[in-house]
Amino acid sequence: MEGKEEDVKLGANKYRETQPIGTAAQSQDDSKDYKEPPPAPLIEPGELTSWSFYRAGIAEFVATFLFLYITVLTVMGVFKDPTKCTTVGIQGIAWAFGGMIFALVYCTAGISGGHINPAVTFGLFLARKLSLPRALFYMVMQTLGAICGAGVVKGFYGDRYDQLGGGANSVNPGYTKGDGLGAEIVGTFVLVYTVFSATDAKRNARDSHVPILAPLPIGFAVFLVHLATIPITGTGINPARSLGAAIIFNKERSWDHHWIFWVGPFIGAALAALYHQVVIRAIPFKSK
Template identity: 40%
Template sequence: MGEKLSTSLAKALFAEFFCTLFFVYLATSAVTSGCRTGDSARESGNNPNLTGNVIPGNCFLASSNLLGIAIAFGGSIAIFVYAAASFSGGHLNPAVSVAFWMSGKISAMRAILYVVFQCLGACTGSALVLAIDHIGYMAALGASNRLNTGINPANAWAAETILTCVLVFTVFAATDTTRSSSSGHLSVLAPFAIGLAVLLAHLVAVPIDGCSINPARSFGVAAVSHDWTHQWIFWVGPIGGGICAAAIYGILSAQNDKDEKLQSDLEEQQPTLRMPKYAGAAGVSVKQTNRAVAGAGVV
């Protein structure tokens, strides 16, 4: 476990808690606010003046505002990854924390504590949405993850695994500061890249199962809405995808290190011809130019 509770660790845990809280609150509020329409209230059975089939949560999985929901999730995660980065690394997702532990980037104790505080933050964020917008929350079932009509568990599991693998691979690539020495990589753009990956994942998977790719987000909403249907998919899929991403990026990084070492060895064995650097016009003074002209015999 190898890590003592320190001030920096405490700050990291609070950052994971509050930023996950704000992320879940903003992202799921975008869903529930869109479900406060007459059709949605009719579907959820929350408006006594309307009649119809009671289908709680249908307005989320079959939402016509798919792009808006995707932007809400992607934009929210980009903002709060940026906010938490200097304190905790900005994981906000158990799949990311487990992948970082598997790669040896954080200790087992830190990974476990991150997951606990992420789940607590998600529960609190979902509870705030319920307290503020009860009708919208019930119409959308809090934006809980569950399988849409015609989707079987294997389909959802595969989608969650693949999309989380894409997300976590993006996290590894975007936050790898060692790449900046050999490429144009800019780690300052990491939150933007991560948010864009989340946005694209939601465009793909909201019609399938509401798109989790984050076990804390699924757990927090399920705990408040009491909808635990197929909850295992939203843990096994994302964590499995995160581990796959860690393995893939580890292989690529190891190969890259081998290539760089081989290149370095070749450069040491074969001395290169050093050419004088060209200073350009800015490196030539007026006096030097006059001397050169006078030496050429030009009056």
């Protein structure tokens, strides 16, 4: 128990701005009285000396690695069969993405917040749920994890990896760049809006009689967005996922539209943060 107490003392629960996605909606206060938490500081020097800070980054790396490993393998398995009859099909790809997000958010929520996506991290940063150093650290670790995950899949498939497209995102024939950008903006808005709603501590305090497991609606949102936008862009809504696959695939078509898979998700995340904080929560209009 001493080790656990020391870990807490070093910062496992000290920096509340980490906003665990899977657990933040669960109040520890039996009275269920809600008090608006203060915004996270822009820079918190104490974080950089805390083991929990680096442990959270490692958790983001491993989670994004596993996310790319499972999902890109699923994509490869579907694409290698031209009939799609012996594979899980497009619906299976959507389930792989949504199911992995559900599982990984559940596993890492109490450690890093379970972001597994730079767009989610960006949205929570704009809402002042975490500090700038933590946000940047998460994004770097998420990107590295995605690159490693896609690299392992390529190791399995060898030359066939390039032939099957490597799971890289691009705007599909029949759609314009504007179509792809719009799909990424709206898709990421759905995801990040769901994250904010599922982890809203005030909502839990108000509706404490309604049980909620936050990773479930988040994973389901990812599943639904993939169903809708796989035909348009292959569905990015996660810049780390798109960059990891693009770097390992490294063909011209994976880079032609790559900017869409950063600009779209970041705009969508910003709009979701603005909508939740200003419209839904009306935080700027609350009296001090």
